[in-house]
Structure formats: C-alpha cells, structure tokens
Amino acid sequence: MKIQFQSLQDFMVMDGHGMYVWLAVLVSLWVLVSLVLRPLSQHRKITASIERQLQGEKIGYLSSNRRGESDAPNS
C-alpha cells in the first residue's frame, strides 16, 4: 500500500478532479462536525437553564423564610 500521489500539489489537484473531491469532503465534514456540536450545545444550554432555575428556587426559598417567622437562619 502506498500513497497514490507524488506531491501535496498532486494530491490537491487529483488530475483535475480535485475540486469535486475536496468540495464533497469539506461539505461532508462540515455537516458531520455540526451534527456533533449541535446536541452538545443543546445539552449545555439545558444544563445551564436548569442550574439557573435551581438557583432561583434557592433564593426564593431563603427570602420567603427571612420574611417569615424567627426560624429563618440568622447568619
């Protein structure tokens, strides 16, 4: 098994078919990479939103306690 091309230039040009081959490769890779990145960013966004929600509940809980009776933490 050996490399079929003499030089990098040769590899890029591919006897005139380079444009087609590399266009297909680049577009495919772009789609594949974005297929991985999209669910990851969705996952991150959802986690962040749940975190914010939890934070909000915590603050709400503390402030409602403070407004209430003396059982609120005095720190």
Place this chain on the structure above:
Amino acid sequence: MTSNRKWTWFHRLGSPRWFYHKTSQWLPWLSIVTGALLITGLVWGLAYAPEDARQGNSFRIIYLHVPASVLALAGYYVMAIAGAVGLIWKMKLAYIVMRAAAPLGAALTFIALFTGAVWGKPTWGTYWVWDARITSMLILLFLYLGVLALRNAYNSYEAANKSSAILSLVGTVNIPIIYKSVDWWQTLHQPATIKFTGAPSMHPDMFAPLLVMIVGFYSFYALVLILYSRAEVLQREQKSSWVRELVTDKRDRR
C-alpha cells in the same frame, strides 16, 4: 410473575434515567472509536486507495457518498421502529430516539445527495438528473424534514410524537423503492457496490477503506443519536429529582 420479570429489562431500557447514566459511560469509548475509524478510512480512501480505471480520482467521493447513503437508509428504519415502539408501548425513550433520528437522518441524506451531485458532474456531465435512485433519495430527505417539522408542530408533546411516528411508518414504503430503484428502472446511477449475496463489485484495495468508512459511519450514527437523545432526555426530565441532582453534582465538582 415470571412475565413481570421477563419485561423488567424492557422497562429499564425505556427509562430515560437509566439510558442517560449508561450512555455517560459509553460516550468516551464511542467517540474514540468513531474518530479513529473515520480518520483512518478517509485518509486511506483519499490518499492510498488506487484510482479507478474509468472514473479516475473522482471516484474517491465514494468514501463519503456510500457510507452516508447507507446510514441515511438504515437511520430511517431506526426512526420508524422507534416511532412504532413509542406508539405501541408508549415508551418515553422510544419517542426521544425517534425525535433524535430526524435531524441526523436529514443531514446524512443531504450528504448523500450533495456528494452524489458533485460526483455526477465529472462522471455523467451533470449535477442532477431526475432518475429513480436520486429522486427517491430526495423524497427520503423530504420525509426526514417532514418528521423534523411535525415533531415541533403541536403544542402537545404527545400529539407531535404520535404524528411524527405515523409519518415515519408510512414513509418506510420509500425505503425498498430506493434499494430496488437501480434494478427496476433504467438509470444513470450505477448498481449497488455492495451486495449481501456474492462478492463486492470492487477491488479489495478499494473496498477495504470503504468498509472502514461504513463501520465508522455506523459508529458515528450511534454517537450522534445518543448525543441528541441525551439532550432531549434532560429537556424532558428537567423537573425530576435525578436531573436536579445531576446538575447540582456537576456544579459542585467545578
């Protein structure tokens, strides 16, 4: 009682929580295997495989075109079967997988069509022909886009899932048509490269990297399907205590 026990695994499989925890362990390995297969297959196919006697170097597009097409079709079965399981057993996870399969399948079908068009220009002298194989693949893209649109078209999550599942099931009619299109109609598209019966119509030096790419695409499919499903699981289960614990644990570890 025995029938109860027999079905426990099935219900566990349907539990989003169980799925999320299991896939957390699988993801690192699956990512490594996928990356290794795709890089090996692509470099092998683009640089080392011998050039085709008739088509020259343009044939190297096959290393993306065929795997993407194979998974676009196989992925449709995944979506339709998941939809059927959701309809029959009302399994939450099945619908989540069905929803995840739609964008993934649409993207792979797009790759198949795009690489096919780019390959068609130097080989047939045109980017597009309304030939049976290509037209039926375009219909496949529309079916995926249809499910993609339907799954968000309703206010009710359940109604959206049901309609998407039904559309997926009806669309399976198209799959055997795509497979057989090159045999049933006169077409520019070449017949199948890989047959289940008999040897592939390809030299082993060309075929080996193609096989690596197909296995790599299967692995990639599983990886992305899991990633989409996990995001969807979190979204659906955000009110449940296990997700809240998970998020809190993650924050505490930072």
